[in-house]
Amino acid sequence: MLSDAKTRSIIIQCALVGVAAAFAALLVSTTFANLRARGIPIGFDFLTMPSRIVISEAILTYKSRDPYYWAIATGLANTVFISAVVIVFSSVLGLVVGITRLSSNPLAAGTCRVWVEVARNSPPIVLLIFLYSLWWKVLPPVGEAFNPLPGVYASMRGLVVPAISMDVATPGLLVIALALALAAAGWAAARRGWLPPLAAPAILAVGVAGLWIADAKFSVDWPIFTGSNFKGGKELTPELSTILIGLTIYTTGFVAEIVRGGVLSVGRGQWDAGHSLGLPRGKILRLIIIPQMLRVIVPPLNSQYINVVKNSTLAIAVGYPDFLAVMNTIISKSSHSIEGVFIILGVYLALNLSLSSAANWYNRRIAIVER
Amino acid sequence: MLSSAAKRVAPMPASSEPAAIEMVGMNKWYGSFHVLKDINLTVRRGERLVICGPSGSGKSTMIRCINRLEEHQHGQIVVDGVELTNDLKKIDVIRRDIGMVFQHFNLFPHLTILENLMLSPIWVRSMRRWQAEQTAMHYLERVKIPDQAHKYPGQLSGGQQQRVAIARALCMSPKIMLFDEPTSALDPEMVKEVLDTMVALAEDGMTMLCVTHEMGFARQIADRIVFMDQGEIVEMNNPSEFFSNPSHERSKLFLGQILY
Ligand SMILES: Nc1ncnc2c1ncn2[C@@H]1O[C@H](COP(=O)(O)OP(=O)(O)O)[C@@H](O)[C@H]1O
Ligand SMILES: [Mg+2]
Numbered sequence: 001m002l003s004d005a006k007t008r009s010i011i012i013q014c015a016l017v018g019v020a021a022a023f024a025a026l027l028v029s030t031t032f033a034n035l036r037a038r039g040i041p042i043g044f045d046f047l048t049m050p051s052r053i054v055i056s057e058a059i060l061t062y063k064s065r066d067p068y069y070w071a072i073a074t075g076l077a078n079t080v081f082i083s084a085v086v087i088v089f090s091s092v093l094g095l096v097v098g099i100t101r102l103s104s105n106p107l108a109a110g111t112c113r114v115w116v117e118v119a120r121n122s123p124p125i126v127l128l129i130f131l132y133s134l135w136w137k138v139l140p141p142v143g144e145a146f147n148p149l150p151g152v153y154a155s156m157r158g159l160v161v162p163a164i165s166m167d168v169a170t171p172g173l174l175v176i177a178l179a180l181a182l183a184a185a186g187w188a189a190a191r192r193g194w195l196p197p198l199a200a201p202a203i204l205a206v207g208v209a210g211l212w213i214a215d216a217k218f219s220v221d222w223p224i225f226t227g228s229n230f231k232g233g234k235e236l237t238p239e240l241s242t243i244l245i246g247l248t249i250y251t252t253g254f255v256a257e258i259v260r261g262g263v264l265s266v267g268r269g270q271w272d273a274g275h276s277l278g279l280p281r282g283k284i285l286r287l288i289i290i291p292q293m294l295r296v297i298v299p300p301l302n303s304q305y306i307n308v309v310k311n312s313t314l315a316i317a318v319g320y321p322d323f324l325a326v327m328n329t330i331i332s333k334s335s336h337s338i339e340g341v342f343i344i345l346g347v348y349l350a351l352n353l354s355l356s357s358a359a360n361w362y363n364r365r366i367a368i369v370e371r
Numbered sequence: 372m373l374s375s376a377a378k379r380v381a382p383m384p385a386s387s388e389p390a391a392i393e394m395v396g397m398n399k400w401y402g403s404f405h406v407l408k409d410i411n412l413t414v415r416r417g418e419r420l421v422i423c424g425p426s427g428s429g430k431s432t433m434i435r436c437i438n439r440l441e442e443h444q445h446g447q448i449v450v451d452g453v454e455l456t457n458d459l460k461k462i463d464v465i466r467r468d469i470g471m472v473f474q475h476f477n478l479f480p481h482l483t484i485l486e487n488l489m490l491s492p493i494w495v496r497s498m499r500r501w502q503a504e505q506t507a508m509h510y511l512e513r514v515k516i517p518d519q520a521h522k523y524p525g526q527l528s529g530g531q532q533q534r535v536a537i538a539r540a541l542c543m544s545p546k547i548m549l550f551d552e553p554t555s556a557l558d559p560e561m562v563k564e565v566l567d568t569m570v571a572l573a574e575d576g577m578t579m580l581c582v583t584h585e586m587g588f589a590r591q592i593a594d595r596i597v598f599m600d601q602g603e604i605v606e607m608n609n610p611s612e613f614f615s616n617p618s619h620e621r622s623k624l625f626l627g628q629i630l631y
Contacts (some may be wrong), residue, residue, distance in 0.1 A: 149537075272440055272478035277491035277543060278467035287490060291481045 075326025096253025119253020470540025
């Protein structure tokens with residue numbers, strides 16, 4: 001019976017799981033016993049108690065009278081915000097830099113190459129500390145703020161950027177969310193031929209009508225300098241600006257390399273075919289090369305996105321309260337270190353698994369049909 | 372028929388209308404490697420040329436120079452009265468008028484057959500979608516696979532893929548078609564369907580330059596056969612002369628190798 005491959009494999013797996021479970025049980029029971037012996041409380045009850053910790057800046061509204069769970073949510077929101085902004089910007093910039101590296105213009109290609117080499121060869125924390133020191137050493141006081149892009153100002157006090165706001169009552173938001181979800185589902189169904197192709201636009205039209213009925217007002221709020229201050233726009237502190245810019249520069253280097261590899265992975269024959277049909281280079285890239293490249297680059301890109309989430313913990317180096325920093329404060333304040341560590345592990349695991357499953361879903365959706 | 376001195380002078384086209392393609396003293400190097408040596412060749416409108424020669428003799432490179440997939444360094448290439456220079460606009464104009472079919476099909480694997488055919492009419496000729504779709508279906512019918520329109524290239528046989536590639540080139544209504552060993556990557560039972568498509572095209576009066584070793588096909592449609600070796604045009608002749616009475620040692624040797 002033991003020579004049957006299947007049976008043997010099941011027995012071995014059961015044995016392994018048993019050993020692991022026994023080890024974990026031993027670990028947990030010992031820890032609990034020791035903690036109890038020292039009179040340290042265990043459990044997640046503390047989460048609803050007022051935290052009284054200070055979080056220097058937050059995307060959500062947070063006051064120190066709020067309970068622990070809200071402090072955790074605030075830190076988490078900061079981390080998610082940093083990760084999302086860095087992922088979006090480094091994807092766009094990485095695409096541009098990666099493709100420009102392959103251009104025949106030596107100056108453009110060289111510049112991009114320098115970017116990639118600097119990003120790939122410096123520890124991200126060095127990049128962050130260097131950038132952070134620049135805010136105080138290089139940037140002018142707020143009265144003489146740099147204006148590198150329209151609506152973007154940089155000064156010692158940080159960045160000011162245009163803010164996009166959607167002003168809509170909550171029921172309206174629900175209508176919109178529902179309509180968007182339905183439109184996405186309808187579109188997917190139409191693609192599979194379950195619904196006529198017009199279904200998705202129709203549902204989307206309902207959604208737009210919902211927006212209109214809910215009287216949504218989108219507005220871009222441009223910052224205006226009033227002489228001593230900025231009015232409007234969104235102000236980012238030097239800490240947040242540093243972590244956003246630093247991680248974007250760093251991640252862009254890696255994304256650019258992945259993009260370059262992706263472009264090179266599409267065979268020369270595809271370029272030949274595009275050229276022979278009279279398509280110019282830009283259209284060949286957009287219509288032929290990039291869609292095929294996406295299939296190759298999504299898995300390595302996903303590991304870079306996971307790295308972004310992990311690297312966001314470097315916010316601690318410039319004193320920005322990301323999730324890990326907040327959890328550190330919570331742990332020292334509440335002395336619930338075991339629970340805290342479990343929450344930390346669970347949150348990063350959940351974030352990164354969601355990224356991976358999004359990538360897997362996308363990859364399946366765009367897979368090339370073969371015989 | 373051509374002495375080694377005379378072979379540099381291409382036979383002039385019989386009619387007086389401008390040539391479809393004219394290459395004069397054309398040379399190309401890859402680094403220090405001289406791939407094409409003093410190519411002189413004039414192709415009349417409606418003429419069917421078959422180009423043959425041993426592997427590595429520069430056949431692909433020569434026809435790829437005609438639509439500027441490769442750049443020549445010396446001499447002249449004039450397509451339909453327009454000289455190929457670094458002028459990108461002219462290159463685009465010339466490419467629109469030349470269709471090309473490759474050994475490995477080079478279909479776009481992420482697009483359906485129909486989308487493959489509609490791509491350049493929409494993006495280069497600025498056709499409306501319905502118009503491009505009509506054109507695409509018309510040519511798919513001509514290559515006899517309209518029923519595959521909504522499949523992806525990976526779902527088709529090699530012969531079908533190559534017929535799609537021919538249809539894709541035809542969708543741009545080219546004046547000249549270039550074929551680079553269109554049947555060499557096919558299983559033997561699929562060669563005929565592709566050759567039949569090409570014969571039909573030849574009978575419609577398309578100007579065709581075809582690199583191929585299908586000698587039966589060459590006999591059937593070629594007006595002239597160009598034999599290349601080591602980057603030179605060694606012999607240029609009508610098919611019956613070329614097959615029965617090759618004038619050059621190297622052509623004899625080559626024919627001896629491929630006919631058995
Ligand atoms: N991109 C390239 N760089 C360097 N040498 C090349 C390149 N492409 C082709 N060659 C060389 O040029 C010669 C002619 O190639 P090719 O035109 O493909 O020959 P054919 O199509 O007649 O077999 C060959 O010796 C080949 O090795
Ligand atoms: Mg070849």
